[in-house]
Amino acid sequence: MSAPESHPFCSSSLIGTGSYVPERIMTNADLEKIVDTTDEWITSRTGIKERRIAADNETTSDMATAAARNAMEMAGVDASEIDLIIVATVTQDMFFPSTACFVQQKLGASNAVAFDMNAACSGFLFALQTARHFLNTGNRRCALVIGAEKLSSLVNWKDRNTCVLFGDGAGAVVLRRNEEEDAPGRVLSTIMGCDGNLTGILKVPGGASAEPITQENVDEQVKSIYMEGKEVFRHAVTRMKEACEQALERAGLKADDVTKVIAHQANQRIISAIVDRLGVPAERTFVNLQKYGNTSAASIPLALDEANRAGVIKRGDILLLVAFGAGLTWASSVVRW
Ligand code: UT7
Numbered sequence: 001m002s003a004p005e006s007h008p009f010c011s012s013s014l015i016g017t018g019s020y021v022p023e024r025i026m027t028n029a030d031l032e033k034i035v036d037t038t039d040e041w042i043t044s045r046t047g048i049k050e051r052r053i054a055a056d057n058e059t060t061s062d063m064a065t066a067a068a069r070n071a072m073e074m075a076g077v078d079a080s081e082i083d084l085i086i087v088a089t090v091t092q093d094m095f096f097p098s099t100a101c102f103v104q105q106k107l108g109a110s111n112a113v114a115f116d117m118n119a120a121c122s123g124f125l126f127a128l129q130t131a132r133h134f135l136n137t138g139n140r141r142c143a144l145v146i147g148a149e150k151l152s153s154l155v156n157w158k159d160r161n162t163c164v165l166f167g168d169g170a171g172a173v174v175l176r177r178n179e180e181e182d183a184p185g186r187v188l189s190t191i192m193g194c195d196g197n198l199t200g201i202l203k204v205p206g207g208a209s210a211e212p213i214t215q216e217n218v219d220e221q222v223k224s225i226y227m228e229g230k231e232v233f234r235h236a237v238t239r240m241k242e243a244c245e246q247a248l249e250r251a252g253l254k255a256d257d258v259t260k261v262i263a264h265q266a267n268q269r270i271i272s273a274i275v276d277r278l279g280v281p282a283e284r285t286f287v288n289l290q291k292y293g294n295t296s297a298a299s300i301p302l303a304l305d306e307a308n309r310a311g312v313i314k315r316g317d318i319l320l321l322v323a324f325g326a327g328l329t330w331a332s333s334v335v336r337w
Contacts, residue, residue: 014185018070047268051167051293061102088123121325123297167293171301
């Protein structure tokens, strides 16, 4: 077993969480009116009962900014103290500038360097690890790490295979450099992985350089989500379980030590399969996908904030965060709360 991961100079801690979801609720009953589906099918196959849909004029950076403000308020951190903003998203406001630059402007965080990260549904944990490197090496002191998505802008509302799964929202954390060994919220380890051989099974194929929108394909929904659900499911369970084991080993911990698993909120059956294989009791999972569906990069920070504010997680708890998404990408992180 390898030693706990630490940097010779410093480490970093989560000092605040925040989230935001749009007001508009779309229930399974609402979807029954749009596509050939049933509440029974959606609930039994995924666990999802409803999802949030952003207003037409509500952007990913609007949601990201709202979540960030909540996290900063909890952390007691002023915009001027933030020197790094990373926004994990696949639904950026525009191709460029980055969504993170819009967030920087909206927060007035003028001392921050800001950029986006795309690792699909694993994006938040990729961003967390990236921020951690900036902090642990002494380059930056205080980071906002945000996952935010307006997936409703990528959904084909005629495709029942995918449109029932996704929702909009944002979650954020404030991560601060902290030299104290036992500081609360300390990130103990992070694992990341990719398999570019499987880019084809989960993608938005069009609308960018590979297949720009043209007069000819404008009606073909090329700029919407395509997923081979069963294949993605299979890989998700295997990769997420492995990533959990690796992150725990790197932190010098065992599955038994885990207080709460906060997994990417895509499918209740995936979460159940992972914890079952890890040997973690089902009651040690935190699940909110019934309310929000799959919010991609937003799902983990949204669940983390909800668990935190509800008092479900407490100081000293060992949290196991784990994500999986297009790429394929996967990541996991152990945090001592
Ligand atoms: O966030 C990134 C990671 N994403 C994921 O982790 C998602 C992974 N995949 C999944 O969660 C599941 O594969 C789904 C929920 C997407 C699908 O569940 P499934 O048990 O794998 O169903 P399936 O795709 O095998 O479809 C079974 C049947 C099909 O009908 P036939 O061919 O058996 O007659 C589908 O056409 O269910 C049908 N179906 C639906 N029926 C009613 C597919 N979507 C729907 C629907 N309503 N919305």
